[in-house]
Amino acid sequence: MNTELTFQAGIKDVIPTLLGYIGVGLAYGIVAQTSHLSLLTVALLCLIVYAGAAQFAITTMLVSVSPITTIILSVFLINSRMILMSTSMAQYFKQESLKANIAIGTLLTDETFALGMNKASITNGKLNFKWFNATNLVAYFVWCIACLIGVLAGNLITDPQALGLDFAIISMFIGLLYLQMISDRRRKLSIQLSVVLVVLISFIIYGRFLNTEISLLLSVLTACLVGMVLEDEH
Amino acid sequence: MNINTYTLLTILGCGLVTWLSRVIPFILVKNFTVPRPVIRFLSFVPVAIMAALFIESVLSFKPGHWATIEWPQMLASIPAFATAIITKSLLMICIVGIISMAVIRYFNLGM
Numbered sequence: 263m264n265t266e267l268t269f270q271a272g273i274k275d276v277i278p279t280l281l282g283y284i285g286v287g288l289a290y291g292i293v294a295q296t297s298h299l300s301l302l303t304v305a306l307l308c309l310i311v312y313a314g315a316a317q318f319a320i321t322t323m324l325v326s327v328s329p330i331t332t333i334i335l336s337v338f339l340i341n342s343r344m345i346l347m348s349t350s351m352a353q354y355f356k357q358e359s360l361k362a363n364i365a366i367g368t369l370l371t372d373e374t375f376a377l378g379m380n381k382a383s384i385t386n387g388k389l390n391f392k393w394f395n396a397t398n399l400v401a402y403f404v405w406c407i408a409c410l411i412g413v414l415a416g417n418l419i420t421d422p423q424a425l426g427l428d429f430a431i432i433s434m435f436i437g438l439l440y441l442q443m444i445s446d447r448r449r450k451l452s453i454q455l456s457v458v459l460v461v462l463i464s465f466i467i468y469g470r471f472l473n474t475e476i477s478l479l480l481s482v483l484t485a486c487l488v489g490m491v492l493e494d495e496h
Numbered sequence: 497m498n499i500n501t502y503t504l505l506t507i508l509g510c511g512l513v514t515w516l517s518r519v520i521p522f523i524l525v526k527n528f529t530v531p532r533p534v535i536r537f538l539s540f541v542p543v544a545i546m547a548a549l550f551i552e553s554v555l556s557f558k559p560g561h562w563a564t565i566e567w568p569q570m571l572a573s574i575p576a577f578a579t580a581i582i583t584k585s586l587l588m589i590c591i592v593g594i595i596s597m598a599v600i601r602y603f604n605l606g607m
Binding site: 263277278279281282285300302303306307310311312313316320324327330333334337338341342343344345346347348349350351352353355356360363364366367368370372375376379423424425426427428429430431432433434435436437438439440441442443444446449454457458461462465466469470471472473474477478481482485486487489490493 | 499502503504505506507508509510511513514515517518519520521522523524525526530533535536537538539540541542543544545546547548549550551552553554555557559560561562563569572573576577579580581584585586587589590591592593594595596597598599600601602
């Protein structure tokens with residue numbers, strides 16, 4: 263990754279993360295196929311909801327015929343971290359038009375958010391619509407195709423996990439987290455490590471009592487607060 | 497190719513709440529000035545979110561119990577992390593991660 267912010271650079275920068283989309287997309291398609299979801303249902307889920315963890319949850323709940331309101335509320339909880347990511351990412355797009363902002367937000371995912379933040383730490387806090395839109399569009403396209411191929415190949419591949427493909431996305435977060443911490447020169451490494459530690463400890467404590475999605479969100483909020491306090495003391 | 501009303505309404509409803517979560521913050525930030533303390537708070541979000549997503553993948557959470565370690569994921573993270581330090585290349589990290597996981601599952605390590 264370099265400092266270039268063109269459409270082409272966006273396509274180039276998003277390539278490493280595609281393994282993650284392909285791995286999880288295939289796995290999702292296979293799960294959807296074994297849950298007897300039609301190709302059309304999966305296509306609409308990918309195109310309209312476009313969120314990995316939420317799609318898995320919806321599939322499980324559709325199979326058990328849960329009430330629509332319950333499914334929607336669960337999806338909102340799973341994706342509530344989006345609010346935090348969008349608010350954080352929007353700071354970089356204030357100079358862009360409202361239409362551009364809506365376009366970026368519509369296709370924002372965990373992965374493109376992490377990628378964008380990495381890019382921003384390299385470009386000294388600069389991002390633009392062209393670059394981000396390219397990463398978003400490629401990610402969206404690849405995710406949809408991977409899910410559909412998963413449905414079609416569902417009969418052939420019985421155990422997608424055996425190939426280790428599902429780990430692509432976790433590897434990606436390991437990589438992006440590490441690169442983010444070492445490339446952000448505006449902030450001391452010791453403070454970054456403290457933030458990670460606070461996330462770990464508070465996530466475990468909240469997770470003892472609350473559901474995973476709420477615990478994740480609360481641990482992130484706690485860590486951000488602690489980070490602010492620690493930075494004030496330095 | 498068929499889809500019933502229940503499935504369609506579910507997809508549309510879920511799509512709507514997800515889209516609003518993604519887009520409303522962009523609209524608000526575009527139109528209002530965000531106070532400085534909030535910006536400082538948000539500047540910690542990337543590292544905190546990425547750490548949380550990673551932790552969610554290597555620990556298994558169940559309300560009412562303490563989290564337990566998912567050993568295959570935890571073990572496969574070690575070579576991936578080492579690759580991050582050595583190469584700083586996202587593609588290499590993913591490839592090493594996938595291979596490590598395939599090997600761990602093949603030999604049933606950490607199960």
